[in-house]
Each structure stands twice: as C-alpha cells, then as structure tokens.
Amino acid sequence: MTQNSTKNLILTTASTLALMLAISAPVSADETDDQKHSHGHEAEIEELFVTGAPHSKTRLDVLQGSNLISGEELDQRLEASIGETLSGIPGISSTFFGPGASRPIIRGLGGDRIRMLINGIGSIDASSTSPDHSVAADPLTAERIEVLRGASTLLYGSNAVGGVVNIIDGRIPSLIPEGGFEGRARLSYSSVADDVAGGASVNARLTGTDETALVLHLDGTFRNTGNYDIPGFSESAVLRATEEEEENGGEEEAFGTVENSDVDNKSGAVGLSWIGKDALFGISYSRNDSNYGVPGHHHHEEDHADEAPGEHEEEEEAPVRIDLDQKRFDLKGNLTRDFAIFEEARLRFGYADYKHTELEGSEIGTIFTNKGWEGRLELIQKEIGNLHGSMGLQLRERDFEAIGAEAFVPPTTTRQWGIFAVEELSLDPVTLEFGARFDHQSVDNKALGQTRSFSNISLSAGGAYHPTAESLIGLSLGRTERAPTAEELFSNGPHLATSAFEVGNPNLDKERATSLELTLKQESDRLTASLNLYHTWYDDFIFEAFTGQQEGGLNILEFRQRDARFYGAELEVDYLAYSVGTHNIWLNLSGDLVRAKFTGDLGNLPRIPAKSATVGFAYEGETLGASGSIRFVDDQTNLAASELMTEGYTDINMEVSWRPFGDDQDLTLRLQGKNLSNAERRQHTSFLKDLLPMPGRSVKISATYGF
Template identity: 50%
Template structure:
C-alpha cells in the first residue's frame, strides 16, 4: 500500500514540478494538433449552453479535432479516446469498448451524438458497442465529472459528445466543403474508407452527405492470450491443454454507416434534419466463457461448443432534427432545439444462427433558451425529455422488457465580477421505469445542484473550485436483471428495491493559458451514498458466479495533471514536449474494500517536431500495476507502450495529408484493469497504420 501510494505521489510530483516550475498552465489534450502552439481559445459547447471558453470551465475538459482526431481513428470509441486524461476503456475486444471517465462507466457516462444520446444498448453490457463512429466526426468533446445539470441524472460520471456535422450549421467555403480518407492497418489487416461533403444548393439550403466503411481480420496480441497469473492458477487444471497465443480468434469486424442531412440557413438562425444508418458485425472473443456455459447446459454425451463462435450483428436507423433561432424574445436572445429518434436492433449470432436479440426504440429532445446578458449576469434555462422502449428476447435474455421515461428542467447561471466569477445551476428530473411482464412500476425524482467560483490571477492564470450534489436513479438493468450473462461470464441479479444514489463532490482546478508552457491541474473527490455497482457474491447460479447489483457508500478521488512546453521554435522547426499523469482511487466505504475494475495510475509524455511540410510525434504511455482489486478480481501488471506518428503535407497549397502511425512499437503486452476480459484477452500488439486524407 505505501509503495503504491509513493508511486502515485512521485508521478504527481514530477508532473506538478514540470507545471509549477514554468510560468504557464493550461488544459491540453495529450495528442495536440499540429498547430498547437498557435491554438486559439476553444469554445466547449458540451460544457455550457452559453458557449464557455475552455479556460473558464471549472471541470476537466478535453477535445479532439483535425489531425489530432485523425490520429486516434480506431474500431471502438473507447480505444480512440483512452489516451485522453482521466479516460480509460472497457476493453471488450476489437468490436466493443466503451469509454470510462475517472473510473466510472456504463450508465454513468452519457455518450452523445450532436448533443443527443446514442439511443442504443451499449449501457446494458460491455460487449454492446455504441451505435456511432468517429470516422466522419468533425470534433469530439469530453466533460470529466458530473454533467447531470445539462444531460440528465445518468451523466454523473461525465459526457462524451461526438459532433458529427450531420446537420450543417454554416455555409461551406466556395459552396462545397468536404473530405475523403483511406487507411490501412497491419495488425488486423484493417481497411477503411470515409468521406463527407457539405454543398450549398439553390437558395439557403445546405446538403450534407457522409459515409464510411471499415473491415478487419482477427487481430494479433503479444504472447499468450491468458495472463501469466491466470495461467499459473490454472496449470494444475489444464496441464495437457495447448495454450492459445498470438492471433485472437473471432475478433474480426465489419462496420459501415451513411448519413444524409439538409439545413435551411437564414439571418434568424437555421433549421435542419438528417437521416443515418449504422451497421456493425463483430466477434466476441471472450476466452472460454461461452464454451463453459454451453458445456454446463448440454446434456451428457453432447459435444459442447457446437453453437460455434458468438458474434453481434447490430444496426441502427436514426433521424435527427436541430434548429437555432437567434431572435430576442423577452429575456431570451437565442433558442436551441435538438431532437433525435432511433430504432436499434442487435442479434447475438451463435455459429451463424440467431440467438438473443436486443431491441431499443427511443427518442430524446431538448430545448435550451439562452438569456440576454443583463449587467454581469448570463445564463440559460432548458427542458429535456426522453423515452426508451427496451426489449431482450431469447433464452439467454437476462433482463425483461422495460420502458423508461425521463423528463427534466434545468437552469445554469453565471455572474462575472472580474477578476472573480460565480456560477451555479439546478436540475429537477423525473424518471419512470416500467416492466409489465415483471409487474414492476417505479418512479424516481432526482435533484442535482452545482456551484462554483473562479478567479483570474493575471498573466493567463486561473484557479477555481466547484461543488456538486447529484442524484441518480437506478436503471432497468440494475433493478430487473435476473439471468446468465455470458459475455461477462456472470449470473446478473438486479434488486428492485434499489433507491437513488446521492453524490457530494468537489473539484479544484488550476490553469494557465498562453506563453511557452501550458497545462492544467484538476483534483476531485466525490462521496456517494447508496452507490450502485455489480458485486461478486461468491455464490454460483447456473454454473456462473453471481454478480449482484448492490448499493453501498463509496468514495472516488483522484487527479489529472497535464503540461505542454515549446522547447524550440524558429522559422524552420518547432519542438514541443507534453506530458500528463492521471489517477483515480475508488473504495466501497461500507466494507473498506476497493471497487472493481478501476484504472491504474498512468503517465504519458510526448515529443513533437514540426517542419514546413512534416510533423512528427513520439510518445510513451506507462500504466502502473493494479493490485488494488476487488474480491475475486485478479491484479494487472504494468505496461510501457511507445507510439510514433508522422504527418506529411506534400503540397503546401492543398489540404492533403499522409499519416504514418506506429502503435505499440515494442509489441508490449497490455491488459486493462477496467476490462472483464483482462485475463483472457490482451490488447492488440504492434500495428503499422497508413492513411491518406484529402480535404476540399
């Protein structure tokens, strides 16, 4: 314990020394854009309806766009974002990996498409992929920490907003604006295509079209698929079995999507609609968990595993509407409207035959009204509503059909008293969960509050503190689950009596923007009353360990430190150095034990070079051992991963970029402490990737 904490504070001290020894601090992503040293102040639309500057936001935020977004293109959203500060991934194979923010995932993280929920089944299980992709996205914004005021009671851990540009909001330059990208990757023989265009039609109409296609074979992992500690435990049971290594069977995938949108732009604002389709077919490489369950179910003498490999075939059809009216009305100057509807279905295929089906039809809408600035006071009020009709059909369905409805009203206010600023907000929400087949009907009313204060210290420095009180209602899976869940090799059991969980949180921040060095420090602490999580009880049901949704008092605390400096800058070359450390510690306070699947301490450093037509970057990412594990959870070894990339712009007057990436240069074995499959499925090994992007 003392040795582990010494590593935590040593890493923090090193980064803190790098930050405080310099005259500047500001918030940066670990993968800066090639023009980072000329970066203008960013507006983070996800964090505030009044368009807050990133420098003024008290919570931790990150964003990716341009070449930085091109460099993280991956088969899953979790893998694409896990280098950002405070983020990790569930790591459920090449086809399904959701992001984790500050140790929290599932239904505590809202994944949005243009400000509206993804409307899929990805929160139901870690083997369910979100129904969106970054291939055609224009920008991704992340808010770390409670975002319940704007996005609902199930955003207590944070928000990831994929700004896809499906509905144009501005005139394209020269009447047409678009891109095309082609890419390959060697590890899994990846092939990908993506393209998008905005075109001005006759009059005020703007047309948007985009599409992408990605296909991979089975990926390759370093060494044995089972971890060393698991192999040592099983040696006496499987002495004669050949241990799998290298290629991960049934990890191939195919993904594709297309969108069409149309907007009407006028002096008063805009209004637009879009229709999209997303499809994904991927294998579930869950070690031998499926085989063990089938073996248990088959009668004696039958050959187990005859169902064959398990795959997921998912599809979503989605309609979106967005508008903005910039005409004053009373005390309001801008009205924003956003609505999305989706029909989602995925089928679990066993040996090619349809098995369990998950269906989710839902909609979500929100209206925000931004106030006129009156003196030093600015703010917004809004209303949000959503409905979810969820069904799981089949012999292995572990949760009954249910309907979930939510309705919330909120307001955020900011008072500027230079050099001080005060801000606060409140959200009142009603949630109803019904399951007629289980004779279940419960209502929850949640109230979330926040307050913060900041001070500009001069020379670009800012410091601040924010307080929050959040309430979250349990979802249908936590209340109603009762059945074998083969993907996680557990028997999941809900608790219909679960109540609201309440979190009291504090976050302190220190930032600096401008100057040769920039960075940020965020410290956070949240105490939860009746925190809901899956607890392994030690009992078995249908041959599987029982995972019980239980409520306990819990505490999450941690920090994120980032810094970037310009080592050299002249007419020929710019050299930058950046780094970061993040850590989270989560404890079941009732039993004084660790919560399960919490990411380990990690640190990263990168060195970048920019010439007239070439930009190169080399980085290292170190992840500590995770020995602080929950009951029946194995520890995870440390890892050190090196990556390199080079962007080449062959024609100075053309928007054409060739990107060469080398991921995991040393073929390091990486296992994620956050993954259910960490001991049977390592992360991919060395991968050489090449892409060509042309903008027009």
C-alpha cells in the same frame, strides 16, 4: 513497472507543472503570431467548447476537467471504437471488449453513469447495458469529440454523473460552405489486424447566397478488419498460474492472434439544413450497420479440447458475433431573436430504431432492441448586467427488450423528463457558476407489471479566478441524484459477457453523489497546462456484489448499495521548448490516478484503472511533423473481491506526418508505429482483461484530404 516508479514519475510531473505555471507568464508575450498558429494544438485552443455551457467557451474558461479532440489530434487518435479513440487521455480508460466494442471509462465510472451523446442527444443504443455492446457511432464520422466531467454535466441529466462524451459529426450542416462546396476524405490501413478504414463527407449549397442558403450533407464510412495480433498468449500469466494451481489448464491456449475479433462496419447519412441570418433548421437520417466478433465467450463452456473431433459438438459454444443495425433521425433548430428575457432558442431531437442480434455460429442467440427518442429545448437568456445563462426542458423515452437465451433484462419502458437552469455571474477577475436540475424517471417492467418512479434534484456551484488572462484557478461543488436503471432494478438471468448470473433489486433507492473539484489551468503561447484534483462521495452507490453462489456455472452477482468514494488527479502539460521560424518542438507530460473504495474500509471497487504517466514530444514544421510518446501504466494491485491483479506495461508510439503541398492544400500523409515494443497490454477496466490483451505492434498509414 513498479508502483514506486509510477508514483515518482507522477510527483515529478506535478512538480514540473508547478514550475511551468510559475515561469509561463513572463515568457508568453515573447511569441509571434506565426509561432502561435503554426502549432496544431494552439489552433485547437481557439476552438469553442460547446458542451455543458449556455455560451460557447474556450477550454481555458471551462471550469471542470475537459478535453476537446479535433483536427490533427483526432486523426492521430482514431481507432475502431470511441472507447479506444479516447483511451489514454488523462482520466479516461475503456471497457475494451475487443475492437468491435469499447466504451469510455471516466474517472473509474462507466455504464449508465457516462452519457454518450451525438450532437448533444443520446446515442440511443444498448451500449450501457453490457460491455460487449458497441456504441452506435463510428469515430470516423466525428468532426470533433468533447469530453466533460464534473458538476456542470448536470445539464444532460443525472445519468451523466461520471461525465459526458459528445460526438459532433456535422451531419446537420450549421455553416454555409465557402465557395458553395466543401468536403473531407480519409483512408487508412493498420497492420495489426489488416484494418482498412475510410470515409468521406461533403457539404454543398443547393440554393441561396453566402448569407442564406439550403445546404446538403452527405457522408459514408467503412471499416473492415481481420483478427488482430497479440504479443503472446491470450490468457494473462496471472490467470494461467491460477489455472495451473487449480489443475484446470488442460486446453490448448490461444497464442499470437485473437480469434473472432474481426469487424465489418458501414455507416452513412444524408442531411439538409436551411441556414438564415438569424435562424437554422435542419434534419438528417443516418444508418449504422456493424457485424463484429465477441472474443472470449468460449471460456464459459466445458473444456473438451482433449477429446476426438466430433465429440461434444453440440455442447461446445460456437463463436459469438453481434450484428448491429441502427436507423436514426435527427432534427436541429436554432432561432437567434430577442423575445422576453431570451435571445436564442435551441431545439434538438433524435429518434432511433436500434436492433442487434447475437449470433452463436449460424444460430440466433439473443435479440436486443431499443426504440427510443430524446428531445431538448434550451432557451438562452439575454445578458443582464454581468449575469447570463440558460434554462431548458429535456424529455427521453426508451423502449428496451431482450429476446432469447441471454435475455437477462425483461422488457422495460423508461421515461424521463427534466428541467434545468444554469447561470453565470461575471465579476472580473472572478466568475461564479450555478446550476440546478430536476428529473423524474419511471421504469415499467412489462413482464411483471411493476413500476418504479424516482424524482431527483441535482445542484452545482463553482467559482473561477483568473490571476492573469492566460490562467484559471477553479473550484466546483456538485450534488447529484441518480435513479437506478432498468438493468439494476430488474435483471434476472445469465449474462455471459460479464461471466455472471445477474440479479437485480427492485427495492433499490437512488444514489447520491457529492463532488468537489479543484482545477488549475494555464494557456499561453509557450505553455498549455491543466491539473484537476477531485473527490466524490457516494451515498448508496449501486454496484454488483459477488454472492459466492453459482447458477449454471456462472457466479451470481446481485445489485446492492453501499457508500463509496472516488478520488484522483489528472495532469496535462504541453511546453514549447524550441521555436525558430516555422520549426517548433513541444514537450508533453501527462498522468492520472484514481482510487475507488467502499466507505469504512470495506474494500476496493472493481475494474478501476491503474495509475499512468506519459512523456512525449512533437515537432512541427512547414511540411513535416513528427511525434513520439512513452506511456507507463502501473500494476493494478488495489483489487476488489474475486479480482486478479493486472500487470503494468510500457507503451511506445511514434509518428511522422507530411503535408506535401504545405498550407496550399489540405493533404496530410501519416505513418504511425503503435506499441512498438510489442508489449502485452491489458485494461484492468475490462471484464475480459485476463482473456483478451490489447493489440500488439502495429504500423498504420493514413491519408486525409480536405477540399
């Protein structure tokens, strides 16, 4: 796909949005209640967005870019990892390190700049340390996923400067089930990797009434896959051409299947809540066990493919696998009662004992451990006139250690504490928002006895104007300070996942980001649309710089600082084109772009996603549904030093769903065809983009049942 064609499509999309915003107001009142509630997307709009605001809001009222994925949409999007589940939403890409490990990239930012939360508390794993480390949360456990980017993410710390992904799993029950018992089950099969996955959860009232009760939660999930199929060669054509020029292309190239890409994952949890009229207290214990292959590591060793079997056996690298285990304890408390200037108190606490072992064949390579905890106390203020808000305290501790051949980070202890406040002033039709947060972080290098401490101040302000009850024009401004991580300060060793010898810089200063975002939204019975335009200026942005030197055959990368800027746009449009009785047809249009450059024409930042645009439709009837989409991803030619260009692709997807009992029973059968053209698809945001394409054509069947 050419660059001009994508630009034209995005310009057409933007023009369509502007036209729809202009015509939507007079037609929205013509819809009936039946039409409104028959469309799954409309039902989802009525859900409240709980991340990043003192009071729950509808998506229309969230000032910055946001997504809420639940219900039918979540069932449609579910993949083996949280990164691939969210990838393709405007503004979101992934680190794609195979099916076992994939973390979200938001607006070109990843790693420690994206906070992964489970029910508002950090995932407490090692996923931000390296792209081959999985997030310790299976999307199968999620009831809903909320994504927030922009200035209001400061509630969750400066580590959320790029965005927040909050997985809400309901493992601590917050509602008394109707009739005393409720549950949900899901089972699926995907052909591309013989992927069999399923899960079930139940909530049961043990004692009490419909108003006050003790509620038990149980859930379990599993996923088992083989190696996944690809359309052609594992290596990209661009890389193969480079190897031929360098006369290094002698090995037999992988074709048709990605070896060592299988996944075996199991998780389970038990939770217990006491739910009263004005109080809630609950606890849960969960376990996540995963064993997955890390494809692509064999490219780091010398090539002996032409030699006789048995020669150089000791020098060849065995397949690398990761055996992950996390034990986690969570606590939740809510008290709704007036005291002083407050009306509610919310307590969240999580502790996790995380360990993963990197296996090289049958040998133990490196062991990563992370014992950590995090707690939040948030006090919700009474509404005083037109003003309401919240303030709170957050504490975190991370005891991280890597032992073995790839221990590129020394043992460290990171402690953080922060205080924050957000306020909202309603001056109908204008709403003003203000936020402030102070953070203190210390990082102790146990091996060298070094300690670095930082104090950060983050501020945000925004205003929303509602021209009508169904539209919003918002402008937000944020100033965030982020302290460098232990990895950025103290790394010193080989990191095969990134094909580099990483060298930290203990003299790094904190980075500062100033962000400006314009948001336009429309949500009516006929039209749901949003447009986000943003620009972020970074002072002393921390990045890994190529030095041109090597250590042990690996490129030496040093953590350095330089001013940079990110800017881009995100667009989503759903338009009700036809509606008769219970039959509705929706047209969908979306797209995104992001650019990231060092200030002063010093080049592009690496692994920035290419421009993309998607067109689609969705039909919904009383028992049948169907949808289809075509996604266009452009070539990525805005390259950083030592990067190869990534070719674009066209991704075609179709789906048919059937509810055999209609609304009388919550049973849905779904047939999906993914990447129907069997296109070779590569994520420019992945370290393995030239070694590891995304899966080829796949047929997926699934069944979900609620009771």
